[in-house]
Amino acid sequence: MTAQLTQPATYDQSLWAKGYRSLKEEFDYAITDIEGSIPPDLSGTLFRNGPGTLDVNGTNIHHPFDGDGMICSIAFQDGQAHFKNRHIRTAGYVAEQKAGKILYRGVFGTARPGGWAANLFDTQLKNIANTQVIYWGGKLLALWEAAEPHALNPATLETLGLDRLDNQIAPGSAFAAHPWIDPSAASTGGAPCLFNFGIQSGLSFTLKLYELDLSGKVVQEQSHPLPGFAFIHDCAITPRYALFFQNPVRFNPLPFLFGLKGAGECIAFRPNEPTRILMFPRDGKAKPITVEAQSGFVFHHANAFEEGEFVVIDSIAYADLPSVEPGTDFRDTDFSKGFPGQLWRFRINLATGTVEKQLLLDRCCEFPVVHPALVGRPYRYTYTGVAAMAGNAPLQGIAKVDVTKGETLTWLAGPNGYINEPTFIPRKGIGAGNCYTEVVGDEDDGWVLTMIYDGARDQSAIVVLDARDLTQLARLNLKHHVPFGLHGTFTPQVFA
Numbered sequence: 159m160t161a162q163l164t165q166p167a168t169y170d171q172s173l174w175a176k177g178y179r180s181l182k183e184e185f186d187y188a189i190t191d192i193e194g195s196i197p198p199d200l201s202g203t204l205f206r207n208g209p210g211t212l213d214v215n216g217t218n219i220h221h222p223f224d225g226d227g228m229i230c231s232i233a234f235q236d237g238q239a240h241f242k243n244r245h246i247r248t249a250g251y252v253a254e255q256k257a258g259k260i261l262y263r264g265v266f267g268t269a270r271p272g273g274w275a276a277n278l279f280d281t282q283l284k285n286i287a288n289t290q291v292i293y294w295g296g297k298l299l300a301l302w303e304a305a306e307p308h309a310l311n312p313a314t315l316e317t318l319g320l321d322r323l324d325n326q327i328a329p330g331s332a333f334a335a336h337p338w339i340d341p342s343a344a345s346t347g348g349a350p351c352l353f354n355f356g357i358q359s360g361l362s363f364t365l366k367l368y369e370l371d372l373s374g375k376v377v378q379e380q381s382h383p384l385p386g387f388a389f390i391h392d393c394a395i396t397p398r399y400a401l402f403f404q405n406p407v408r409f410n411p412l413p414f415l416f417g418l419k420g421a422g423e424c425i426a427f428r429p430n431e432p433t434r435i436l437m438f439p440r441d442g443k444a445k446p447i448t449v450e451a452q453s454g455f456v457f458h459h460a461n462a463f464e465e466g467e468f469v470v471i472d473s474i475a476y477a478d479l480p481s482v483e484p485g486t487d488f489r490d491t492d493f494s495k496g497f498p499g500q501l502w503r504f505r506i507n508l509a510t511g512t513v514e515k516q517l518l519l520d521r522c523c524e525f526p527v528v529h530p531a532l533v534g535r536p537y538r539y540t541y542t543g544v545a546a547m548a549g550n551a552p553l554q555g556i557a558k559v560d561v562t563k564g565e566t567l568t569w570l571a572g573p574n575g576y577i578n579e580p581t582f583i584p585r586k587g588i589g590a591g592n593c594y595t596e597v598v599g600d601e602d603d604g605w606v607l608t609m610i611y612d613g614a615r616d617q618s619a620i621v622v623l624d625a626r627d628l629t630q631l632a633r634l635n636l637k638h639h640v641p642f643g644l645h646g647t648f649t650p651q652v653f654a
């Protein structure tokens with residue numbers, strides 16, 4: 159495989175920044191502006207979540223992570239596609255839209271008007287439901303890591319309200335935005351399960367682990383105290399272990415309590431301190447294992463697997479944490495001052511407790527995904543967003559990385575194209591519960607989808623790539639822009 163880097167090593171920051179504007183309207187239409195053709199056997203629904211509002215009645219929020227969640231669904235059937243988007247009617251969204259002003263503080267620094275006095279000791283945060291969306295157990299759930307899920311109607315995207323998984327999680331519980339579908343779990347007798355976690359914070363931190371069967375019933379639950387301050391966004395799983403990177407950060411709550419900063423602005427990364435890799439046996443029968451590694455800051459993991467005495471985990475790591483500064487506009491971010499995320503392999507020796515690291519992709523990358531039937535298993539390919547140039551830069555393409563050979567193939571969205579997280583959809587292999595449970599044929603027999611923002615046209619589009627060679631098969635032009643999103647999932651069920 160050879161890299162295809164054919165565009166100039168530059169980008170227009172003002173066009174990139176235009177992708178961070180609210181989309182206030184809600185649409186529901188068949189997509190007719192299609193370049194190329196949609197594969198007729200691509201069937202199902204791609205759900206995506208991300209901030210839909212970047213301002214409240216003209217007042218900009220401080221950071222996109224503070225934006226209220228909006229769900230997009232793109233349903234594919236018989237070579238046709240249908241687009242829909244709805245804002246999630248969280249209590250905070252409804253109250254702020256009604257009041258026409260910001261009423262809540264955001265984790266990443268969005269303050270209520272009135273300066274520090276109005277924000278003093280105001281630790282009430284709103285559940286913005288903006289990070290991930292997943293269809294499981296007959297429910298479409300919008301996830302935000304610090305609170306309960308919101309349930310939505312998968313066909314209409316209408317908000318049904320807070321959902322505590324049929325009272326299986328306590329009021330106020332955190333249910334993280336990074337669940338994994340394990341294609342075959344011990345807790346469910348070999349059937350697929352949904353693995354997720356939640357971190358309850360307060361004076362101390364408690365980690366909860368959940369495994370849900372296909373009906374949505376919690377079949378395995380564990381609770382563990384976490385030492386020190388925990389900023390953990392994602393996890394990884396293997397058949398035997400749940401893995402967490404506890405990044406070396408310190409939290410100074412005083413500026414937050416005094417209303418001067420958002421909680422996310424009070425986190426300081428300690429790049430020279432080791433990361434603690436916490437390994438929890440999923441059956442709960444053995445004690446957790448902790449090893450240390452010099453990892454940098456990690457938000458996202460691509461995958462993990464077991465190999466004899468070793469546990470291997472592939473993650474996007476930053477040499478230093480991009481800090482959120484008060485009084486700045488994220489649209490003016492100087493990318494050259496940030497550190498690129500890079501794909502690293504961490505190989506944990508269970509016998510000695512030592513960790514070896516290896517760089518798999520040095521180009522700036524984020525949002526890695528793998529074949530859904532190989533979650534937690536040895537695998538060959540990951541698909542991830544990448545920058546078009548060296549150094550830290552916006553994500554403008556998709557890279558397919560062969561982690562066994564270190565080879566990379568890249569598709570670029572063009573000089574004014576900016577990408578969202580990719581999704582890999584296998585052509586075949588749907589098993590129990592409409593989950594992808596096996597690899598049929600080649601691991602890369604399927605499609606990679608991503609939503610792009612075309613800054614020159616000020617319009618978003620969905621592109622469908624052939625996963626084997628990243629050839630663009632179709633580009634589905636939407637009638638409007640969609641603000642840059644966070645995460646999404648695909649279900650083979652069609653909700654049109």
Ligand code: CO
Pocket residue numbers: 335336391392457458645
């Ligand atoms: Co994430």
